[in-house]
Amino acid sequence: MGRFKQQILTEALEIVKLYPEAKSATIPLCHLAQSVDGYLTKDAIDHIAELTGTTPAEVYGTASFYDMIQLHPVGRYVIGVCTNIACMLQGGYELLEEAEGTFGAAVGETSPDGLFTVEEVECLATCDRAPCLHVNYRYFGPLNAEGVAKLKEDLIGGQLESKVPVHGVLSRVKRQTPELIPMDEVDNLRASEDASKAERTSAQGGSNA
Amino acid sequence: MPSHMGKIVLGRRSLENSHELDTYLNSGGYEGLRKALSMNPEDVVAQVIESNILGRGGAGFEAGRKWSMLKKATRRYLVINGDESEPATFKDHFLIENDPNQLVEGTIIAAYAIGASRAFIFLRGEFALGLERVQEAINSAYKIGALGRNIFGSTFSLDVVLHPGAGAYICGEETALLESLEGKRGFPRIKPPYFPAVIGLYGEPTIVNNVETVSNLPWIVTNGGGAFRALGEGRSTGTRIFALSGQVKNPGLYELEMVKTTFRDLIFSEELGGGLRDGRTLKAVIPGGVSAPWIAPEQIDLALGQDEVAKAGSMLGSGSIIVMDDSTCMVRAAWRISRFFMRESCGQCTPCREGSSWIEKVMARIEAGAGREEDLDLLMDLCDNIVPGVSWPPAQTTICVLGPSIPSSVAVGIRMFRDEFLTHIKEGGCPFD
Numbered sequence: 001m002g003r004f005k006q007q008i009l010t011e012a013l014e015i016v017k018l019y020p021e022a023k024s025a026t027i028p029l030c031h032l033a034q035s036v037d038g039y040l041t042k043d044a045i046d047h048i049a050e051l052t053g054t055t056p057a058e059v060y061g062t063a064s065f066y067d068m069i070q071l072h073p074v075g076r077y078v079i080g081v082c083t084n085i086a087c088m089l090q091g092g093y094e095l096l097e098e099a100e101g102t103f104g105a106a107v108g109e110t111s112p113d114g115l116f117t118v119e120e121v122e123c124l125a126t127c128d129r130a131p132c133l134h135v136n137y138r139y140f141g142p143l144n145a146e147g148v149a150k151l152k153e154d155l156i157g158g159q160l161e162s163k164v165p166v167h168g169v170l171s172r173v174k175r176q177t178p179e180l181i182p183m184d185e186v187d188n189l190r191a192s193e194d195a196s197k198a199e200r201t202s203a204q205g206g207s208n209a
Numbered sequence: 210m211p212s213h214m215g216k217i218v219l220g221r222r223s224l225e226n227s228h229e230l231d232t233y234l235n236s237g238g239y240e241g242l243r244k245a246l247s248m249n250p251e252d253v254v255a256q257v258i259e260s261n262i263l264g265r266g267g268a269g270f271e272a273g274r275k276w277s278m279l280k281k282a283t284r285r286y287l288v289i290n291g292d293e294s295e296p297a298t299f300k301d302h303f304l305i306e307n308d309p310n311q312l313v314e315g316t317i318i319a320a321y322a323i324g325a326s327r328a329f330i331f332l333r334g335e336f337a338l339g340l341e342r343v344q345e346a347i348n349s350a351y352k353i354g355a356l357g358r359n360i361f362g363s364t365f366s367l368d369v370v371l372h373p374g375a376g377a378y379i380c381g382e383e384t385a386l387l388e389s390l391e392g393k394r395g396f397p398r399i400k401p402p403y404f405p406a407v408i409g410l411y412g413e414p415t416i417v418n419n420v421e422t423v424s425n426l427p428w429i430v431t432n433g434g435g436a437f438r439a440l441g442e443g444r445s446t447g448t449r450i451f452a453l454s455g456q457v458k459n460p461g462l463y464e465l466e467m468v469k470t471t472f473r474d475l476i477f478s479e480e481l482g483g484g485l486r487d488g489r490t491l492k493a494v495i496p497g498g499v500s501a502p503w504i505a506p507e508q509i510d511l512a513l514g515q516d517e518v519a520k521a522g523s524m525l526g527s528g529s530i531i532v533m534d535d536s537t538c539m540v541r542a543a544w545r546i547s548r549f550f551m552r553e554s555c556g557q558c559t560p561c562r563e564g565s566s567w568i569e570k571v572m573a574r575i576e577a578g579a580g581r582e583e584d585l586d587l588l589m590d591l592c593d594n595i596v597p598g599v600s601w602p603p604a605q606t607t608i609c610v611l612g613p614s615i616p617s618s619v620a621v622g623i624r625m626f627r628d629e630f631l632t633h634i635k636e637g638g639c640p641f642d
């Protein structure tokens with residue numbers, strides 16, 4: 001695709017509206033683009049720049065800083081194996097090796113069938129389930145060799161479809177709320193709240209911070 | 210359950226579907242916010258000051274005092290730090306997934322207390338399920354009138370926005386987090402100003418608080434700051450979640466009254482860590498995140514309190530505790546930590562960027578058996594270049610404290626386990642392989 005189309009474009013415009021400054025929407029929009037293409041395409045970068053009032057260079061500059069934003073196509077499933085300290089102590093490197101073998105891709109590479117990309121990642125904040133890994137940011141652990149084999153089978157067999165969406169889809173829950181209160185309306189509210197607070201504190205001799 | 214097992218932030222842990230709104234409402238949910246709204250904002254601040262809750266993000270700054278430092282301005286922001294990427298820290302992840310309504314309620318209470326114009330909950334991008342759960346909780350809050358215009362019929366109005374990160378440890382540092390939230394690279398800001406409370410998001414005064422910190426607020430407001438302060442000891446009040454990991458029988462989260470438990474109890478007591486596995490002995494403990502100096506087996510009678518651990522020359526930091534038994538190669542452990550810093554340095558400061566990669570290189574060659582005896586001096590020299598005198602707490606030579614955190618595990622590793630380093634060098638390989 002490239003540029004956002006209809007429904008996704010509507011969603012993108014909603015996201016931009018959540019922030020007092022449009023540039024803040026850059027990363028959420030990168031995630032949105034990845035949910036369609038699995039990675040951040042050149043066209044998507046251009047479109048995000050338009051939507052956020054920035055330049056493609058700025059979008060690229062931001063995107064390239066972050067591990068989760070892929071600038072090249074990746075597999076349908078990105079497998080991130082944690083080898084950080086708590087996982088390492090419980091066999092994180094052995095798990096990484098197992099994952100490379102089972103999914104048929106060395107670290108940083110994608111299996112020939114285009115299904116799996118394997119990455120070595122830092123702590124996933126799931127250390128009580130060490131050694132662990134994520135598949136498209138859904139967590140599994142503790143895992144041994146059989147566990148990895150079963151995981152691959154289940155992914156291919158579709159048993160994990162509801163738990164693990166395709167790469168790039170982060171959250172399937174959309175924001176469903178009324179329109180945000182305009183900032184100038186909030187400014188007025190806060191100004192009058194501050195004024196009544198000042199009155200209260202001066203009535204108390206200003207002792208209350 | 211031992212009496213020191215607290216039940217504040219993890220109070221809903223045993224409930225089924227603890228993340229759902231119904232469960233939340235049936236277990237005291239949103240009572241804290243209702244009570245807060247019946248008080249003046251400054252009285253809510255006073256309760257939080259009274260509780261003396263220390264920030265749970267790592268730096269341990271009093272939340273009430275931070276709020277009082279917020280610079281006067283009509284527009285000000287609240288940002289919740291849910292970046293949790295500190296190795297072996299996994300408490301916020303649990304709170305986010307399993308009690309997201311409590312997090313949202315705590316956020317609204319904090320926003321009311323400081324009069325935030327808008328609140329942002331910044332979650333680490335990797336928390337996919339967490340992003341879904343917190344968005345559900347936000348959606349529910351609007352539905353029941355806890356967000357939007359005139360919250361619960363009061364004059365207070367607020368919007369909360371959930372913001373996903375995209376994978377960078379450094380975004381946990383509060384000024385990097387704000388840069389990231391502004392749509393930029395996660396580069397920590399040059400200080401001063403030291404506090405976002407003066408210049409924060411979009412240049413406006415901003416309070417940044419950790420997920421666990423604000424998750425305590427509904428309880429504090431409902432029960433009063435005094436009730437919180439009655440728990441714990443000295444400056445370390447209330448309970449705290451300790452994340453236990455590594456080579457221990459029962460890794461997991463333990464909410465404990467501050468100071469009332471020792472490292473030994475946490476690791477060895479049957480109801481808690483359950484001890485080490487199959488006849489292993491304890492070699493070292495890493496408290497408070499990988500920046501913290503290690504604790505020796507002789508030191509584990511130390512109490513789990515902020516000042517207690519600081520006095521012993523380390524830090525309680527993020528509340529994570531990594532247990533290493535005698536099957537662990539300490540060179541490998543220190544190497545892996547240095548590798549983490551090398552990968553996560555944002556690259557702005559030379560001592561941090563260059564220092565981390567040099568240290569990692571030398572550590573890797575020692576572990577691989579290609580080290581030389583002079584390497585130990587070289588490592589200490591590299592550490593000294595980042596933190597003059599390799600002091601603890603470290604001297605600040607860089608924009609943020611990631612840089613000065615790099616030396617501690619390597620320096621402490623060499624100090625505590627020099628023989629093990631030398632064996633690697635003399636035998637030309639890792640004795641644990």
Ligand SMILES: Cc1cc2nc3c(=O)[nH]c(=O)nc-3n(C[C@H](O)[C@H](O)[C@H](O)COP(=O)(O)O)c2cc1C
Binds near residue numbers: 265292294382609
């Ligand atoms: C390198 C670095 C990483 C940090 N990571 C986190 C983090 O993941 N979560 C967090 O709450 N605080 C983190 N902090 C601390 C924050 O800068 C900040 O002190 C904290 O969010 C304030 O909240 P609190 O006062 O409620 O603890 C980090 C600090 C540094 C220097």
Ligand code: SF4
Binds near residue numbers: 611
């Ligand atoms: S100390 Fe390291 S992580 Fe912190 S700003 Fe400097 S280079 Fe970046």
Ligand code: FES
Binds near residue numbers: 125297298
């Ligand atoms: S060290 Fe692997 S999840 Fe924390």
